[in-house]
Amino acid sequence: MSANPHFQRVALIGFGLIGGSIARAAKLQGLASEIVTTARSEKTRARVTELGIVDQVVATNAEAVKDADLIILCIPVGACGPVAQEIAPHLKPGAVISDVGSVKGAVVRDMAPHLPQGVHFVPAHPVAGTEHSGPDSGFAELFINRWCILTPPEGTDADAVAHLRAFWAAMGAKVEVMTPDHHDLVLAITSHLPHLIAYTIVGTADELAQVTESEVIKFSAGGFRDFTRIAASDPTMWRDVFLANKEAVLEMLGTFTEDLAKLTRAIRRGDGDALFDHFTRTRAIRRGIVEIGQDSAAADFGRPHAALKKP
Numbered sequence: 001m002s003a004n005p006h007f008q009r010v011a012l013i014g015f016g017l018i019g020g021s022i023a024r025a026a027k028l029q030g031l032a033s034e035i036v037t038t039a040r041s042e043k044t045r046a047r048v049t050e051l052g053i054v055d056q057v058v059a060t061n062a063e064a065v066k067d068a069d070l071i072i073l074c075i076p077v078g079a080c081g082p083v084a085q086e087i088a089p090h091l092k093p094g095a096v097i098s099d100v101g102s103v104k105g106a107v108v109r110d111m112a113p114h115l116p117q118g119v120h121f122v123p124a125h126p127v128a129g130t131e132h133s134g135p136d137s138g139f140a141e142l143f144i145n146r147w148c149i150l151t152p153p154e155g156t157d158a159d160a161v162a163h164l165r166a167f168w169a170a171m172g173a174k175v176e177v178m179t180p181d182h183h184d185l186v187l188a189i190t191s192h193l194p195h196l197i198a199y200t201i202v203g204t205a206d207e208l209a210q211v212t213e214s215e216v217i218k219f220s221a222g223g224f225r226d227f228t229r230i231a232a233s234d235p236t237m238w239r240d241v242f243l244a245n246k247e248a249v250l251e252m253l254g255t256f257t258e259d260l261a262k263l264t265r266a267i268r269r270g271d272g273d274a275l276f277d278h279f280t281r282t283r284a285i286r287r288g289i290v291e292i293g294q295d296s297a298a299a300d301f302g303r304p305h306a307a308l309k310k311p
Ligand code: NAP
Pocket: 013, 014, 015, 016, 017, 018, 019, 039, 040, 041, 042, 044, 045, 074, 075, 076, 077, 079, 083, 100, 101, 102, 103, 125, 126, 127, 128, 129, 130, 131, 132, 133, 134, 135, 137, 234, 237
C-alpha cells in the first residue's frame, strides 16, 4: 500500500520558483491542511500575502516551523546550514525536514549536525526548473513528470521517507532515492556543467571584439539563444551550486576538457568522419530524452513559428 501524501501543517522557508511551485501544487492537490511560509525579505513576504496561495505568512523562520509536520527549505544551498541551525530548537519531534537544493552532499554536511534527535531529515532535489525566480515565478505543474531525488542519510526512518515520497508523487513527480555523492556526480554532468558552459559561451560572446553585440543578439537563433536561457538563471543559486559541488564539477570538467580537445583536433585536422560520428552519437541522446518524455518532440523546443501569408 502506498503512503498517504498528506501532511497536517507544512512550512515552506523561502518562496521563490521552487517554494512557490510546491505551495501551488500542494494546495491544488490538497496535500496539506495548512501551509505556512516565510521569506527573508519583507518585500517577498508582502507579495506572498498578496498572492493568497498559502494559509499563513509569518515574519520569522522560528514561527514558520512551530508545530509543522513537514518543513521544506526552499532557499539557496549556501543558506541551508545557517537556517537549519536557527530553526533546530523550534522543530516538533517527529517532523520531517527536507530541502530542495540542487547539491546534496554539502546540504547534508551543513544541515545534519544541527538537527535534533527525533526529527526525520530527508533531503530532496526536484530536477525541474526554469530560468525565472521570485514569488511570481512558480506554477503548480512544474514537477509533473519530472524526477525528484531523495537522499536520506543511512538509517532514516522508512515511514518518513515513504511519506515525503508520496507527497512529491502527488505533485506529479517521479521519485528516486540515491546517495548524496552519487546525486552530485550525476547532476554535475546533467545540470551543473551545462550551466557552466552556457555561462561561459554567453560571456565569451559578450566580450568578442570582432562581432558587435547587436549582431550576437540579431543572429542568436543560430544556437546562441538556447544557451542564453540557461545563462539567465539566478546568479545566487548558481554561485552556491558551484561552490557546494566543487569536487564533482571539477571531475566532470576535466573529462569535458579532454573531449573538447578531441573535437578541436578533429576540426584542425579536417577529420570529418570523427565529427560526423560524434554528432550522430549526440543526436541519439536527444532522441532518448524525447522518448522518455523529458522533452517535447516538436522541432525547436515547440517554439511558435509565424505563418507566411499568401501574397
Ligand atoms: P528563488 O526563486 O530565487 O527563491 C529563493 C528564496 O530563498 C526566496 O524566497 C529568498 O527570499 C530566499 N532566500 C534567498 N537567500 C536567502 C538566505 N540567505 N536566507 C534565507 N532565505 C533566503 O530560488 P529557487 O529557484 O526557488 O531556488 C531555491 C532552491 O531550489 C535552491 O537551493 C536551488 O538550488 C533549488 N532548485 C532550483 C531550481 C531552479 O531551476 N531554479 C531547480 C531545482 C532546485 P527573498 O525573496 O526574501 O530574498
